[in-house]
Amino acid sequence: MARTTADYLYTEPVKTLVRDFKYHASTRAGVLLVELMLTSPPDTAKAALMGVPMHPAKARERGFNQADWLARQLAKRLGLASFEGQCVKHLPAQHTLNRRARLENLRGAFVLPQSLPERLIIVDDVVTTGATGQELARQALGAGVRCVELWAPARTPPGRDW
Structure with a gap:
């Protein structure tokens, strides 16, 4: 993974926005997150987005x-x-797992499109351990993508015990 852009801490009020968007499908909260x-977007030259x-x-x-909703809105604006990948493994909630368990859990969980650009920016709502982005980056790089970045509105605070 070349870089992660997640400028805000997953603390109030961003935490409330993410939760309203994620669990209550609040379009208002989603638009605010976008x-x-x-x-402060990452460099998007010659890049495509994938949620x-x-x-x-x-x-x-x-x-x-x-x-995926965030990625599509951002792609439209920019x-x-x-692109849309597939998750072929029914995963337990990642927030219940530590980093090692997350990485193990994610192996073989995703199928990416056959034709991807040279640069791919993966969009997520919150970066906790980075395990999801790491697994998607591993697969994308294996499929010929040259540069993979992760972009999310929020990251968990430093020192969080995962």
Whole structure:
């Protein structure tokens, strides 16, 4: 992974925005998160965006994939292409796992599109351990992508015990 852009700490009021968006499908909160992310985007030259894939059963349960929604909105605003991967493994909630368990849990969980650009920016809602981005980057680099970055509105505070 070349770089992670996540400018805000996952603390109030950003935490409330993320939760309202993620668990209550608040479009208002989603739009605000997009605006926050656009205040300092990563270098998007020759890049495309892809939201972190979500298993179809989880997407049906939640009503949408929040990372994919963010990626599509950002791509639209920035004039970039967006890609959609697949999650083929029904994963337990990542927030219940430590870094090692997350990495192990994510092995083989994703299938990426066959044709990807040279630069791929993976979009997520919160970066905790970076395990999800790391696994997606590993797969993207193995598929020929030359540079992978991770972009999220928030990251967990330093020193968090994971």
